[in-house]
Amino acid sequence: NMARKFFVGGNWKCNGTVDEVKKIVTTLNEAQVPGEDVVEVVVSPPFVFLPTVKGLLRPDFHVAAQNCWVRKGGAFTGEVSAEMLVNLGIPWVILGHSERRQLLNESSEFVADKVAYALSQGLKVIACIGETLEQREAGITKDVVSEQTKAIAAKISNWDNVVLAYEPVWAIGTGKVATPAQAQEVHVDLRKWIHDNVSPNVAASVRIIYGGSVNGGNSKELAGQPDVDGFLVGGASLKPEFIDIINAAT
Ligand code: PEP
Numbered sequence: 128n129m130a131r132k133f134f135v136g137g138n139w140k141c142n143g144t145v146d147e148v149k150k151i152v153t154t155l156n157e158a159q160v161p162g163e164d165v166v167e168v169v170v171s172p173p174f175v176f177l178p179t180v181k182g183l184l185r186p187d188f189h190v191a192a193q194n195c196w197v198r199k200g201g202a203f204t205g206e207v208s209a210e211m212l213v214n215l216g217i218p219w220v221i222l223g224h225s226e227r228r229q230l231l232n233e234s235s236e237f238v239a240d241k242v243a244y245a246l247s248q249g250l251k252v253i254a255c256i257g258e259t260l261e262q263r264e265a266g267i268t269k270d271v272v273s274e275q276t277k278a279i280a281a282k283i284s285n286w287d288n289v290v291l292a293y294e295p296v297w298a299i300g301t302g303k304v305a306t307p308a309q310a311q312e313v314h315v316d317l318r319k320w321i322h323d324n325v326s327p328n329v330a331a332s333v334r335i336i337y338g339g340s341v342n343g344g345n346s347k348e349l350a351g352q353p354d355v356d357g358f359l360v361g362g363a364s365l366k367p368e369f370i371d372i373i374n375a376a377t
Contacts, residue, residue: 133350133376134290134334134357136191136253137170137364138221148176149183151365156185158370163187166376167357169219169253170364174207177217191219191253194227197241209248220245221359223255223275225296235278242289243282251288253359254279255338260297268295272313273320280321286329290336292359293317298339300361307352310337314354343368346375 143151151170160166171191172180181190192212200208212220222245223238242252256275258268272293283289293313298305305313314335322330337349338359349355360372 130331131334131356132164133166134336135166135168135369135373135376136219136221136290136292136336136338136357136359137168137369138193138224138338138359138361139170139172139365140193140226140361141173142365143172143176145176145179148172148180152180152183154367155188155369156183158373160370160373161377166373168373171219171221177212178215181216189218191221192217193221193224195220195222195241195245195250197237198244209245209250212250213248217250219251219253221253221255221292225255225257225294225299228255229296235275238275239278239282242279246283246285246288251290253290253292253336255292255294255359257294257296257299257339263295263297268313269316272317276317276320277324280325286321286325286333290334290357291317292336292338294338294359300340302340304340304342304345304349305337307348307355310349310355311352314352314356318354341372343371346372350375 168188169191171193177190195212196203196206196208200210222241227233242254245252256272258271262271295305317335318330334356336357336359337355341358341360342363363369
């Protein structure tokens with residue numbers, strides 16, 4: 128889609144050593160990819176590697192944190208605040224990843240509060256939503272992703288700095304990628320929900336990216352779907368095939 132710049136995020140999750148991280152950055156820095164005018168590339172290392180990666184990474188790629196605290200920092204042991212990310216010049220943060228929703232019991236309201244606070248501090252947000260296998264099989268995918276989006280929509284008024292990542296839980300880290308038709312169907316439902324409940328302008332401009340077992344082999348066909356505006360990539364973002372996924376933008 129011409130109006131929405133293709134977006135490729137790499138979620139490194141809780142992986143890597145200093146040496147491994149440097150090696151991935153070297154591979155990215157040497158890669159031939161379209162310019163920033165065609166594709167926006169954002170990689171998300173664990174917090175402790177953020178300054179290293181930001182310092183070494185090519186200037187046309189950007190970095191994201193994988194989480195941040197829900198409000199202003201202070202007496203919250205073990206947390207990292209949005210203010211700290213801003214202070215370090217980290218432009219993006221991933222919020223509401225299904226691993227955090229599931230393993231750390233982050234509710235849609237808590238995620239929405241984080242999104243609103245991060246935006247208020249000037250961060251750009253990759254907000255993750257998606258249904259479980261059980262929910263898909265029960266035929267309630269559309270309701271689940273609408274509810275997750277509604278929680279966010281209730282707490283923000285400006286979507287300019289939000290990318291919505293549709294990540295079906297059954298597809299994350301499983302090798303079971305959504306078919307292009309399955310991804311397209313949910314993205315259309317989401318865009319329609321946003322059209323009806325936020326605004327037609329936001330619906331037309333917000334990037335809705337797909338995540339869940341995207342790899343170098345399946346990215347091209349997924350990228351061809353009119354409402355798939357990019358990807359959030361986990362496992363494959365640690366490998367050279369991430370370059371092929373970036374190149375699926377064209
Ligand atoms: C993710 O963690 O956001 C993800 C999509 O993981 P994977 O690509 O490994 O399925």
